[in-house]
Amino acid sequence: xxxxxxxxxYPVTEEMRDCVARRFRKVDAQVSEFAELExxxxxxxxxxxxxxxxxxxxxxLKGVTLRSHDASRDMKHAIHLIExxxxxxxxxxxxxxxxxxxxxxxxxxxxxxxxxxxxx
Numbered sequence: 001x002x003x004x005x006x007x008x009x010y011p012v013t014e015e016m017r018d019c020v021a022r023r024f025r026k027v028d029a030q031v032s033e034f035a036e037l038e039x040x041x042x043x044x045x046x047x048x049x050x051x052x053x054x055x056x057x058x059x060x061l062k063g064v065t066l067r068s069h070d071a072s073r074d075m076k077h078a079i080h081l082i083e084x085x086x087x088x089x090x091x092x093x094x095x096x097x098x099x100x101x102x103x104x105x106x107x108x109x110x111x112x113x114x115x116x117x118x119x120x
Contacts, residue, residue: 001024001027001028001031001032001033001035001036001037002035002036002037003020003021003024003037003039004036004037004038004039005017005020005039005041006038006039006040006041007040007041007042008040008041008042008043009042009043009044009045010041010042010043010053010075012041016041016075019076019079020039020079023079023080023083024037024083024086026083026087027059027083027086027087027090030087030090030091030094031059031061031090032061032062034062035059035060035061036059036060037057037058037059037060038057038058038059038060039055039056039057039079039082040055040056040057040058041053041054041055041075041078041079042054042055042056043075050073051071051072051073051078052071052073053071053072053073053074053075053077053078054069054070054071054078055069055070055071055072055075055078055079055081055082056068056069056082057069057082057083057086059086059089059090061090061093064093066086066089066090066093068082068085068086068089069082070082070085
């Protein structure tokens with residue numbers, strides 16, 4: 001999986017890139033190597049905002065795009081929150097794909113059995 005980390009009003013350091021790479025290892029293990037993950041980190045500089053650090057993630061897979069957005073008082077916590085949400089979405093997507101594949105195989109097996117059965 002290719003990971004791209006961007007910052008808006010927030011400096012993206014090597015430490016932050018490493019944090020993102022470590023955090024998204026579980027997602028990386030569940031998706032194809034051709035998947036693209038784009039993380040955008042931003043900070044709202046308005047003192048009235050209680051949770052100024054925001055993190056957004058866009059994961060592009062074959063045929064589907066998954067998105068997650070969250071805010072927190074700490075950037076690493078915001079990254080943790082979007083990672084949890086993306087992990088759930090990827091798991092749900094994989095289950096859907098498996099169910100579709102199994103349903104297709106069942107239909108094909110029924111057609112093959114119906115074609116092989118002697119006429120009554």
